[in-house]
Amino acid sequence: TGGHTPKPSGSDPTGEPTELITVNYSAPVPGALPFLPVDIAAAQGFFEEEGIELVVTQTSAQALPAALTSGQIDMTADTAYNVGRYLENGVEVRFVSGLNDNVDFTLLAADGVDIPGPDEVGGWRASIEALRGLRIGTAAQAGPIGLTVAALLEEAGVEEGEYTFVDTPGAAAGNALEAGQVDAVFSGGGFDAPLVANGLATHVLSLGTDIPDIFGDQVNAALTMTATFIEENPEAPARVQRAIARAMEYIQDPANIDSVVADAIASGTPETDELAEKIQSYAYSAALSIDGIQAALEWANRAGISSTVIDANDSIAEGVETV
Amino acid sequence: MTSATATIVTQNAPAELARAIEGSQQRAKRKKTKWSALTVALQVLSLVVALGMWEWAAASGSINTLFFSQPSAIGTFAIANAEGLWNDTLATLRATVFGFAIGSVAGVAVAFFITSIPLLDRVLQPWISVLMSIPRVALAPLFLLWFGITETSKVALAVSIVFFMVLVSTAAGLKSVAPDLLALGKAFHASPWQRFRTILLPSCVPSIFAGLRLGVVTAILGVVSSEMVASSNGLGQRIVLYGQNFQSAGVFAVLALLAIITGVMTALVAWSERYLLRWQAM
Amino acid sequence: MTSATATIVTQNAPAELARAIEGSQQRAKRKKTKWSALTVALQVLSLVVALGMWEWAAASGSINTLFFSQPSAIGTFAIANAEGLWNDTLATLRATVFGFAIGSVAGVAVAFFITSIPLLDRVLQPWISVLMSIPRVALAPLFLLWFGITETSKVALAVSIVFFMVLVSTAAGLKSVAPDLLALGKAFHASPWQRFRTILLPSCVPSIFAGLRLGVVTAILGVVSSEMVASSNGLGQRIVLYGQNFQSAGVFAVLALLAIITGVMTALVAWSERYLLRWQAM
Amino acid sequence: MKSIDLEVPKGQFLCLVGPSGCGKTTLLNMISGALRPERGSVNVNTQKPRASAVGYMFARDSLMPWRPVRTNVAYALELRGVRKQDRLARADEMLELVGLGGKGHLHPQQLSHGMRQRANLARTLALDPELMLVDEPFGALDAQTKARLQGEFLRIWEGTGKTVIFVTHDLSEAALIADRIVVMGEGEIRKDITVDFERPRDLDKLRFASGYQDLVHSLWGLFSSGEEQ
Amino acid sequence: MKSIDLEVPKGQFLCLVGPSGCGKTTLLNMISGALRPERGSVNVNTQKPRASAVGYMFARDSLMPWRPVRTNVAYALELRGVRKQDRLARADEMLELVGLGGKGHLHPQQLSHGMRQRANLARTLALDPELMLVDEPFGALDAQTKARLQGEFLRIWEGTGKTVIFVTHDLSEAALIADRIVVMGEGEIRKDITVDFERPRDLDKLRFASGYQDLVHSLWGLFSSGEEQ
């Protein structure tokens, strides 16, 4: 593969030399597996091949809107439904590339807490209903995942006040489980694996596969770029998408799995024995699914993440590949 | 060498002197009554001007209200969300008060204990410096593990900051107790406990309070940091929540509440200090 | 009333007194040479015992290494990631030094300016208390808007904390300059600038340094907090990364590096203080 | 090698004079029991136990600034566990004696230097000590206040039969008030002088009596050789 | 209503005595120019401008603890912009004069009280003032050191022709050193006394001369009526 031997300067597919574009990038959670293609493209030189210089910055979710608005950050990876909230608040971002299609959140039960799985009687609603009266850990209860869980609980007939939310961002979920402060946690992006591997929790269900009627059609993670940056660098979205596409191919080639795992760990993915297997189970895709994005934006409205339904077509950058 | 002649002609000199003296005494008194009418007026004025400029800048579009909000919006937001803000204020305040109280008492007690054994004092010095200087926010996950995502966890983080502030300040005070009073205790055969209660403790009140004044501010900081990292209630959590939800009016409303909490607690500490040190004003 | 007879028979009394005096002078001297061999030995011993117990507890499974790591793993991690840690240490250190330097100089300067105008001093008092107590982490997004995700942003956050610490401490010192020396300046007709340079500034060295000692710790806190919120390098960023990814060895390695930075900077400040106040030891 | 061998009989008013740093305060501390001599012995024969029998009055007033004068005066009794009512009554009595009646509620900072030293004296007397150790009580006062307090100190002491060891730098003061003057200098006792002006003394007269003048003159002679460092 | 009308001729050694708080220091501050009188006038006729012509020596030694004695003594010259070399040479000269030759490198805390007051005197002399204002310089010293410094002060002053206004609480001291004693009391000038012992004076002899004794006696008489608070 050509990833290890980047060309001296970027070139477009026609072979003509192009100007190098510097892109400031930040993911809200470094090392999350849905965003892995970006880390691989960076590590394997696919961005450089496309004439993109990627400057990686680490910005907390709290500071990201300000960073995007003030032009400190040009590109961010995020869950698709969170983009609705950006647009609604005047933070003008556009989708430029898909990353992962399958919604990637799991419900884990603390050691010794019995929650029925989705295969048992009542399906996922029974699992969620079993959370009544329990303490539930999520990364930021007011964030997209917190609102999503609240919406699911309501779907299952559990009212606000019948459960307790506890903010457990990042590894705090592990600490909370170990200390017996939560009965269940919602986690994802590869951060759930160490919890199970260390015997702190057991897997109950995955939203994407076990609740197909809601999450089956949604796109999970995507790359967005600020409208201002696209205006100044009209070629940037397509170049980024091509680099991501190269990364997808690279990840999906079984021959590269050791290198992919190494790059993932280097970028911050928690190391577990099942990491290779886990990576291979992801549905990475660089092309943007308009239907998938629309489904995500509709869920954002239903769960109260955004107050309006945004038209997916208006949120996609020009010149990028869609399906 | 040359020399001088001095002619001093002060008419009504005693009255003159009396006035000079009176003047300087009034100056001294004025210094005590800090809250003169002019001062308060200017303080209020400066607040009004600052808020007015903020409102105007926001209204005219000079600043982005998405991030900077504006005073009127903050007021409206606070009234609309009064109940929830009030509950979280109580939660933060409770944890702050506990953290402050426990950290202060422990800090004073450990300072007295450590300084009573000079070798221990010297051996622990570097430990105290190091533990004191670790950014506590980074330790929040460990506190979660030890104390859970409960009020205890917030209190513990606050204690871990206040404790060292008060410890270091009290220990410094203990090293500068008036030698005359220490000699008095010896000459009068005071028992160790009497020495502590009647000489050391009263002597250290000013330095203990120097620590407490810093302690109030850091207690709140500790609780809020803890709530921002992980918690089920409190103003710190609201900062994160409103920050994520583009509700900058909410962020500023919370900051204002925090400023009020700090102000009230600082005033209470200052008042206690003045009460305990009322003899200094005599 | 009764009365007493006192018989004082001190054989070789002058030698006796000389010894008592010598003893107390030696005690006084020992206090100065803090780093006696025994102290250092006990400090090292306490470190070894603490690390040993930690290692043993981890090895025996009494504590969960997923959260508490263990000394050997931390060492191994630090060596394996030496280059990256070193680069981020330099980044954090640079910002800390800048923030500390700017905040300190500004704090001292503003303290002198404000206290020279008593009314201004009183009007600004509540502003200073409030601004000082706002949790800076909550303001980080605003700093980001003003200064970008740059070193400037980290430095600015550190300055915003150090500044107030040094300001408050220096102002307190200025209010307790020996009246004798102020009278001296007047009687000798010192110009305002001479008064500042030869009386006020030297008199305030101890209180300025009290602020600087706190300032070092808070400068690091500010930089690390800023890095935790948004940055492209630095140890604060590593804490977030390692914390999120269950790499507790990494978290502890970073904490150790921060402790070293703080220790070295605190030592430099203490050394400067001792140098400037060397006359006190005479 | 020299040795200090000093016997102070019951009821004597002994003045200890000598230059700064010669060990006067150290000696008082050894007598009070606050400092333990490494060799030699200090023998205090009293009826009450030493802690209650020896009163100490300091060079500086060493009153606790946070206590009003009344509880400052009662301090020694408080340390001995005397009931509050009783010790305050005793304090008031002592304040009356030193001319501070009705000032018990004031804080030390509200008093003049002279008044503070009176309160200091009242505190020392409150314990009804058999032996009083007094360390330069009037060193920091101006000349007139000093003269007045010297007179009052003697008035209060004369007739109590208390033994007094009184440290001073001031030769004229020693000559005025003592039964006996012990001159210390760089670690040795230079002279042991008996003063036999009759008691009770009228200091205002004594100051200008020729016997007194001669004594002061001869005391000054003792210091003609010493050079200040 | 009374008025203070005081004329101090060139070269006079005037002692200002009076109880605490009667305004002695305030008066000195008005003369030095540090305090401006609201009514009345203070006229100082000197050849040099007032800032250089009036020297001030404080009650406390008020030396800067962070400077060695040498630069402390040179302080007034430093404020007048005298070159470093020159002012240090002058400081060494003054230190020699007050008997501190070779001690210039020491810090104030390393000196005895007496030595510090000598340094204080050297600092005042360094500016070669025409009028010296001296505020209780020996108040905090022990009797022997005080006696020695009084002698040295006179030895240094006599023959310079400098005018001196010397504040003291100590009547015996005033009688010993002054040409003229002005007694202040509660805001009024109680007495203005001329002292005509010959100069130069031998203080060790004067102390026991009958003329001196009589003067002190009569000074004490002035205070018999006043009750100290």
Ligand SMILES: Nc1ncnc2c1ncn2[C@@H]1O[C@H](COP(=O)(O)OP(=O)(O)OP(=O)(O)O)[C@@H](O)[C@H]1O
């Ligand atoms: N705590 C101490 N530490 C060091 N040296 C001391 C201490 N106490 C006394 N000394 C020394 O012991 C010597 C005797 O001191 P002491 O106080 O007994 O002298 P003194 O005769 O009372 O002097 P003064 O007249 O100045 O009070 C002095 O040289 C003093 O410096």
Ligand SMILES: Nc1ncnc2c1ncn2[C@@H]1O[C@H](COP(=O)(O)OP(=O)(O)OP(=O)(O)O)[C@@H](O)[C@H]1O
């Ligand atoms: N800065 C000041 N603030 C308030 N009162 C002052 C101040 N300076 C002087 N006084 C008052 O002015 C009066 C005269 O003071 P001054 O210092 O001149 O007296 P003094 O005769 O020098 O007394 P002393 O002998 O105690 O030095 C005193 O009652 C004093 O309390």
Ligand SMILES: O=C([O-])O
């Ligand atoms: O009243 C006295 O100050 O002695």
Ligand SMILES: [Mg+2]
């Ligand atoms: Mg002594």
Ligand SMILES: [Mg+2]
């Ligand atoms: Mg005065």
